[in-house]
Amino acid sequence: YVDAHVVYVPVSKRHFLVMALLYDITELKEIERMQLDFVGNVSHELKTPITAITGFSETLLHGAMDDAKALKEFLAIIHKESLKLTDLVEDILSLAKIDANTELDLKEINLREYVTELLKTFKPQIEKKKIKIFVEISEDFFVVMDQNKLRHVIDNLIQNAIKYNNFQGKIWVEATSDAKNWTISIRDNGYGISNDKQERVFERFYRVDTSRSRDSGGTGLGLSVVKEYVAAMNGEIKLESQVGVGSKFIVRFPQTMK
Ligand code: ADP
Numbered sequence: 379y380v381d382a383h384v385v386y387v388p389v390s391k392r393h394f395l396v397m398a399l400l401y402d403i404t405e406l407k408e409i410e411r412m413q414l415d416f417v418g419n420v421s422h423e424l425k426t427p428i429t430a431i432t433g434f435s436e437t438l439l440h441g442a443m444d445d446a447k448a449l450k451e452f453l454a455i456i457h458k459e460s461l462k463l464t465d466l467v468e469d470i471l472s473l474a475k476i477d478a479n480t481e482l483d484l485k486e487i488n489l490r491e492y493v494t495e496l497l498k499t500f501k502p503q504i505e506k507k508k509i510k511i512f513v514e515i516s517e518d519f520f521v522v523m524d525q526n527k528l529r530h531v532i533d534n535l536i537q538n539a540i541k542y543n544n545f546q547g548k549i550w551v552e553a554t555s556d557a558k559n560w561t562i563s564i565r566d567n568g569y570g571i572s573n574d575k576q577e578r579v580f581e582r583f584y585r586v587d588t589s590r591s592r593d594s595g596g597t598g599l600g601l602s603v604v605k606e607y608v609a610a611m612n613g614e615i616k617l618e619s620q621v622g623v624g625s626k627f628i629v630r631f632p633q634t635m636k
Contacts, residue, residue, distance in 0.1 A: 419583045424467075430456070430459040431459050431460060431463075434452040434459075435456060438452050469597050469603055470599070472607075473603055476606040476607060476610055482524040482527070482610070482611065483526065484522050484523065484524055484635050485522070485524075486521070487522075488519065489515050489562070490517055492525075492528075493513055493515060494513060497513070500536060500537075500540060507540060507543065507545055507547065509543060509547050509548070510548045510549070511550075512548070512549070514550060514552040514553070515552065519555070521560055521631070522634075522635050524610075527610060528607075530603060530604070530607050531608055531629060532564070534600040535627050536549065536551070539564050540566075541596065542625070543567070543568030543569070547568050549564065549565065549566045550563075550565045551563070555633075557633070559630050559631060559633060560631055561630045561631070562628075563628040563629070564627050565625070565627075566624045566625055566626075567623065568625065570623050571619040572586075576617050576619060580602055580604075580605045582598070583597075583598040604627075611631055613629055613630055613632070614629070614630045615629050616628045616630070
């Protein structure tokens with residue numbers, strides 16, 4: 379009640395206010411901690427390839443390049459680590475751009491043509507691993523989408539379906555549609571992901587099998603980039619997977635984009 383210039387807040391209400399304030403601080407602390415973790419992880423991940431590049435190039439310059447075998451071997455390592463660095467920087471830049479909440483650039487896309495075009499960029503990897511890809515999207519499947527963001531999503535999911543697949547593995551790209559939503563799913567018959575790790579693969583820098591993922595040049599950022607782009611387009615991503623059987627990533631978007 380109000381008495382002259384003093385407002386008396388009932389104890390229970392004051393209690394509530396204090397609690398709300400504490401909650402806000404906790405959330406801010408959590409964001410701050412996550413940002414610090416992110417910066418820490420980024421520095422660590424960047425340092426690993428940089429250390430290798432610096433170390434091996436120095437060894438070469440200090441005489442090792444006179445040995446033809448060492449020259450070839452070290453150059454191959456330097457090249458591989460530079461590629462890893464490129465991937466890492468690209469992923470970090472994508473995350474930074476999404477964080478800045480850029481506006482959607484919407485256009486009508488023929489999904490089948492779009493996916494077929496995108497698959498061409500994977501030709502070397504597909505041929506090397508003798509992977510078969512089946513596109514099950516009808517010819518008149520049109521969606522209104524931010525082409526660039528959608529490309530990041532499909533690109534990353536196909537990349538993973540190839541990377542975490544066996545020699546001569548298979549990949550299916552399917553699309554479905556109803557009155558409210560449309561979905562695109564990327565399924566593989568590769569390694570699969572155990573139940574307890576399925577949530578975690580969307581976390582930044584998380585890798586199921588560190589050594590295997592590193593060998594295939596993983597940064598652990600791909601799926602977190604995918605998740606953020608999907609969210610930016612008001613979509614949802616779901617994962618169904620079984621170890622030794624394969625994985626299916628299902629992405630659902632609303633029919634009408636805002
Ligand atoms: P990375 O750069 O390591 O591929 P991602 O964020 O794209 O990072 O994926 C996180 C982890 O999830 C990968 O390291 C891998 O262990 C697992 N993963 C992702 N996609 C698949 C898939 N299709 N099949 C099996 N495991 C996968």
